[in-house]
Amino acid sequence: MTTILSIKDLRKTYDDGFEALKGVSLDIRQGEILALLGPNGAGKTTLISTICGITTPTSGTVTVGGHDIQADFRAARRMIGLVPQEIALEPFEKVWNTVRFSRGLFGLGHDSARIEEILRKLSLWDKRKNAIKELSGGMKRRVLIAKALAHEPRVLFLDEPTAGVDVELRKDMWAIVDELKAAGVTIILTTHYIEEAEAIADRVGVIDKGELLLVQDKKTLMAQMGKKQIEVMLTCTIPSIPDSLAHHNLVLNGQGDALIYTYDTNAERTGITTLLNDVAEAGLILRDVQTRQSSLEEIFVTLVSGDAA
C-alpha cells in the first residue's frame, strides 16, 4: 500500500515552553480514512496545523506525496486541503466566489465546471449566489469543505468536522467523506465523537498529551481490546454467588437475578460452556442469556486514562 503522508518524530514546543507534540511518527496510506481521537488539548490541532504549514515544527519531518513540508512547502501544501475547526469566512462574499478564490490561491486557473461539481456534491449549488452571512451554520461548514476541495487536494484534513452540527448534517458529512474516499482522497479527521470514528474510519489513532498512543485498524482494535460480557439471567433471585461458582469471577447484578461474566474475545477458551454447566449444577435455572461487546468508547477511555495493560 502506498504511503501518501509520512510523519517522523514530529515535535512542537510552543514559545511558552509547552510541549504539544512529543515525537509523533505516523505513516498514512493513500485512500484511507484515519480518525484521530484525543481529549481536549491532546495536540490534534497542533499536529494538523504543523502538517499544513500553519505552525512550524520544532523538529522532525513531514512529507506529503514525497514533498517535504518545509523544504518543498508549495508542492506539499498543494496536495493538502484543510477544513478548519473555526468558521472563518468573509460574510459578505458570495458562496461561488468564496470557493473560486480558494482555487486561485493555489495558482490554479478558473474552472467553472469543477466548482459547479464541488458545489453540487455539497448541496450548495442552489446557494451559490447567496452571501455567506445568509447561510445557516451547517451550510457554512459545507462551504468550508468546498473551499478545501477547490484545488483538488489528494489529502483532506477535517478538524472536528461535525462539532456542534445536528445529527442529519453529521450523517451528510459522513456520506461526503465516503464519496471523497471513493474518489481516492485520503482523509484525516479529528473528532471527539467516538461514534464518528466507529462509523467511518478505516484506522483509528489515539493521541493524548502530545503522544500518539496507538494507531490501528479499527476492526482489529475493537477485536483486540474488546472484552465481551455475558449476562446469565435467572428465574429466581439469589442473595450471593454460590461457592461452587466462585472460581468463575462472576458479578451478581443489583437485583440478584443475573450473573455477569466477562471474558476475553481472544482467549482460546472463553469458559462459557463450563460456566453454563456449573450454573445448572448449582440448581439455578436460566431465564435468558445476553451478550454485549465493549465499544470503541470504552477502549478509548481505558487508553487515555492509562489503564490499558
Ligand SMILES: Nc1ncnc2c1ncn2[C@@H]1O[C@H](COP(=O)(O)OP(=O)(O)OP(=O)(O)O)[C@@H](O)[C@H]1O
Ligand atoms: N500557540 C500556543 N501557545 C502555547 N500553547 C499552545 C498554543 N496552541 C496550543 N497550545 C497548547 O497545546 C496543547 C494542544 O493543543 P491543541 O489545540 O493541539 O489540542 P487539541 O487536541 O486540538 O484540542 P481540542 O480537542 O480542544 O481542539 C494545549 O494544551 C494547548 O493549550
